[in-house]
Amino acid sequence: MTNLSIAPPNLPDRQIGRSLENPVPRDSWAGRVRPLLAFGRFEVGRLLRSWKFLAITIGFPVIFYMLFLGDHTAGKVVDGTVPWRIYLMVSMCSFGALVAALNAAGTRLSMERASGWARQLRITPIPAWSYVGTKIVASMLVVFPVIVLVEAVGAGFGDVRLAATTWIELTVLIWATSLPFAVLGVFIGFLVTTEAAFPVVTGLMFVLGYFGGLFTPVDQMPGSLQFVAHLVPSYHQVSLAIASLDGHTLALTHWLVLAGCVAVLGLAIVWKHRVEEARGLA
Amino acid sequence: MSSPVTALLGPLAISPSPRPVALSFQSVTHRYGSRVALDKLDLDVPLGEVLALLGPNGAGKSTTISALLGLVRPQEGRVEVLGGDPRQSVAAGRVGAMLQAASGIGLPPGVRVDEALGLVRRLYRRPAPRDQIVERANIGALLRRRTDRLSGGEAQRVRFAIAIAGDPEVVFLDEPTSAMDVESRQGFWRMMRAFGDEGRTVLFATHHLAEADEIADRVVVLNHGKVVADGPGATLKAAVATRRLRFIYDRPDRADFSDLEGLTEVEIRGTCVSIDSLDADATIRDLVSRGVPFRDLEVTGAGLEQAFVTLTGCRAVEADPSAIPTGCESAVAQVRHEP
Numbered sequence: 001m002t003n004l005s006i007a008p009p010n011l012p013d014r015q016i017g018r019s020l021e022n023p024v025p026r027d028s029w030a031g032r033v034r035p036l037l038a039f040g041r042f043e044v045g046r047l048l049r050s051w052k053f054l055a056i057t058i059g060f061p062v063i064f065y066m067l068f069l070g071d072h073t074a075g076k077v078v079d080g081t082v083p084w085r086i087y088l089m090v091s092m093c094s095f096g097a098l099v100a101a102l103n104a105a106g107t108r109l110s111m112e113r114a115s116g117w118a119r120q121l122r123i124t125p126i127p128a129w130s131y132v133g134t135k136i137v138a139s140m141l142v143v144f145p146v147i148v149l150v151e152a153v154g155a156g157f158g159d160v161r162l163a164a165t166t167w168i169e170l171t172v173l174i175w176a177t178s179l180p181f182a183v184l185g186v187f188i189g190f191l192v193t194t195e196a197a198f199p200v201v202t203g204l205m206f207v208l209g210y211f212g213g214l215f216t217p218v219d220q221m222p223g224s225l226q227f228v229a230h231l232v233p234s235y236h237q238v239s240l241a242i243a244s245l246d247g248h249t250l251a252l253t254h255w256l257v258l259a260g261c262v263a264v265l266g267l268a269i270v271w272k273h274r275v276e277e278a279r280g281l282a
Numbered sequence: 283m284s285s286p287v288t289a290l291l292g293p294l295a296i297s298p299s300p301r302p303v304a305l306s307f308q309s310v311t312h313r314y315g316s317r318v319a320l321d322k323l324d325l326d327v328p329l330g331e332v333l334a335l336l337g338p339n340g341a342g343k344s345t346t347i348s349a350l351l352g353l354v355r356p357q358e359g360r361v362e363v364l365g366g367d368p369r370q371s372v373a374a375g376r377v378g379a380m381l382q383a384a385s386g387i388g389l390p391p392g393v394r395v396d397e398a399l400g401l402v403r404r405l406y407r408r409p410a411p412r413d414q415i416v417e418r419a420n421i422g423a424l425l426r427r428r429t430d431r432l433s434g435g436e437a438q439r440v441r442f443a444i445a446i447a448g449d450p451e452v453v454f455l456d457e458p459t460s461a462m463d464v465e466s467r468q469g470f471w472r473m474m475r476a477f478g479d480e481g482r483t484v485l486f487a488t489h490h491l492a493e494a495d496e497i498a499d500r501v502v503v504l505n506h507g508k509v510v511a512d513g514p515g516a517t518l519k520a521a522v523a524t525r526r527l528r529f530i531y532d533r534p535d536r537a538d539f540s541d542l543e544g545l546t547e548v549e550i551r552g553t554c555v556s557i558d559s560l561d562a563d564a565t566i567r568d569l570v571s572r573g574v575p576f577r578d579l580e581v582t583g584a585g586l587e588q589a590f591v592t593l594t595g596c597r598a599v600e601a602d603p604s605a606i607p608t609g610c611e612s613a614v615a616q617v618r619h620e621p
Contacts, residue, residue: 031407038404046392108391116381116388120444123351124405125375277353278314 035126036134043138047104056103057142060205061096061150068092068215069158082242089154090241091214093174094234096146098208101181102188102201104139109189110197132186132269139182140175147174166245174241180233180261187265190272208234233261301328303362304452304483305350310359312345312507319345320356321507327485329451332478334494334515335487337504343487344382346504347454350485351379363452371452375406378450380441380458387437389429395440396425402447410449418473419443434461438470446477453477455486459493471497525562525583529576531555543568 047053068088112118121131148171154160162170185201192200209215211225212234218226229235236254243250305327312320320342327333335343348354349361352369363371371377381388389398399421403409416422419442424432432440438461445453455474459467467490475497478484488494494501495515503511531538534550542548544561555576559565562581569576 035405038401042393042397042401045397046390050392112390115391117390119353119381120379120388120402120441121405122353123372123377123379123381124402124448125373125407126405127373277355 035124036130039121039126039130039134040137040141043134044141046108047138047142053103057096057100057146058149060099061092061146062153064095064215065089065092065150065153065158081246085154085159086245087217087238087242089151089158089160090170090174090238090245092154093147093150093170093241094178094212094237095205095209095214096150097143097174097178097237098181098214098234099205100143100146101139101178102185102205104142105135105182105185106188106192106201107194107197109135109186110192111194113189114194135186135189136179136182139185140179143178143182144171144175147171147178162245169244170241173244174237177233177237177240177258180258180265183262183265183269184233187269187272190269208232211235213238230257233258301330302365303327304329304331304364305485306360306362307346307349308360308362310349310356310361312349312354312356312358319507320349320359322359323507323509325502325509325512327483329483330478330481332475332484332497332499333486334498334501335485335504336489336491336494336501337487338489341504342507343504344456345507347379347381347456347485347487350454351377375408375448376450377452377454378445378448379454380438380445380456382456382460387429387432387434388441389432389437389444391430393429394425395421395427395429395432398429398440399425399443399447402444406448408449409447415443415447418446418477420469420473435463435466435470438462438466439473442470442473450482452483453485455484457487457489459488459490467493525559525581527557527559527562527565527579527581529555529579531574531576538572538574542572 065088109118118131122128151160151167151171184204188197188200188204211228212218212232213221213229214234218229218235221229236257240250240254240258243254303326305325307320307323307325310320310323311318323342323346325346335346337343345354349356350363350368352367352372361368364376368377389395399412399415403412403415416425419439421436421439421443424436424440427436429437429440438458442455442458445455458474459470462470471493474484474486478499486498498515500513501511501515502509530553532553534553534555536548536550539545539548539555539557542557542559543564544559545557545565546560547558549556557565566579566581
């Protein structure tokens with residue numbers, strides 16, 4: 001039979017933690033930021049050490065770039081004025097950002113939510129938004145080197161010659177306009193199950209890539225597809241990048257659509273989170 | 283649920299403690315859609331108590347813990363942790379928890395154990411010393427291992443380490459031993475009891491009745507979101523007059539025991555029969571009059587399991603290997619050794 005003795009509860013012989021009468025003083029600025037930096041480092045470190053993640057994010061854009069390079073003859077012009085080799089590099093930068101952002105967040109987030117790790121982090125002192133916030137920041141951080149890598153391929157093999165300041169401008173512009181992809185990756189992680197996450201992410205990579213005109217320039221698409229392209233962030237990202245290279249003013253519409261995507265996806269994440277919280281699942 | 287047992291428990295329940303209250307539910311009701319998870323729940327847990335929350339699936343155990351962590355906001359009533367809102371305590375790093383993992387292990391894949399622990403420690407302003415956590419949770423040998431290559435029991439130890447990483451005053455554990463074998467479970471409870479003995483408040487949910495009985499200062503039985511019993515494990519058992527009869531019967535047949543006097547439960551394992559009875563004397567008289575050739579008869583006070591069945595009207599959901607009566611095992615062994 002089991003031992004039936006019930007030990008009397010031991011009284012605390014020392015004060016554990018803080019007393020009830022003295023609420024914890026508000027954290028200093030450093031005290032608030034340091035945990036988030038640790039979390040961010042942890043996330044980026046995990047991504048950069050994942051063999052699978054690196055193979056996909058480096059492999060897809062670079063191999064696609066090489067394939068397209070071999071397939072098209074130089075001297076072709078897109079949209080009347082843009083040389084194909086420039087358009088191609090910008091498209092592949094956009095594709096690289098899309099692949100990196102979706103793969104960084106989508107699959108992992110879905111898995112972490114299912115396994116309870118996301119909840120475990122929610123019951124630590126970091127604020128509730130910081131889980132999503134850190135995921136988006138981590139995605140953006142891994143997107144940056146992918147853009148630079150594709151540009152290096154462009155400079156090395158793609159016959160792209162630009163002034164140093166133009167390179168920097170282009171990089172920053174493509175990087176900043178990749179935010180919708182980072183938010184989309186997080187939303188997918190919230191939306192789909194672990195089993196569905198990988199196929200959904202992979203599917204979206206190609207769907208958003210194709211309809212955004214990354215594989216075939218939008219002006220060479222049939223009219224109805226051109227309309228669809230105008231709803232895809234990739235198209236607006238590439239348009240902005242091309243406009244900046246041409247010295248054109250950056251059309252407000254493109255910015256508005258990209259900002260709208262971020263806003264809609266952000267709200268969708270908040271909505272999904274609320275629904276799950278109400279069900280006791282979050 | 284109102285059973286005569288509940289009424290009987292009233293005067294037996296321990297008197298209110300003079301110690302300050304660590305956790306408190308005041309008439310808390312919570313529904314998921316139309317399903318009531320907590321039904322006007324009232325519960326006070328004094329500082330430094332180790333409390334077991336017992337109940338079948340869907341009794342409200344996980345919702346209780348979620349409410350204490352601020353993960354669930356009950357629609358009615360008030361939940362307080364350390365004298366304030368649950369979310370304040372979480373934000374201040376004063377509570378830790380080991381939650382139930384819906385799937386997987388509840389740890390981030392692709393990192394080493396020491397990295398995951400290191401991260402969680404950095405999220406707290408005043409974490410417990412690393413070596414202390416490692417020693418308490420007994421994870422020294424696991425630190426360099428990858429989280430996705432741990433066994434169920436190892437992963438639970440790591441999750442316990444993560445639960446106590448912030449040096450919490452209060453710890454909640456939602457069925458922490460569900461993935462463990464008997465040995466790891468015993469080690470785990472020693473670990474947790476030692477943690478409670480430092481004066482920290484511990485609340486754990488479990489299906490394992492023997493564990494609740496052995497480890498906790500106090501056992502609260504929940505059913506349909508309400509407290510149906512509350513007291514030290516021994517009190518619960520005393521409240522239920524059930525006795526367990528065990529004997530050897532070479533050709534046991536369930537039909538032999540149908541409508542037996544006082545019988546509530548029959549279990550047959552090989553030649554070993556275990557009968558729970560509300561009136562042991564009458565049951566034995568009935569067995570004799572039926573001419574059942576029993577031998578090696580043993581009558582004991584039934585464990586908390588029977589008290590639980592009586593209180594909630596349902597059986598513990600999970601098979602509990604530790605609940606196999608030990609006397610019975612040795613009896614079986616004896617039989618095997620007979621020529």
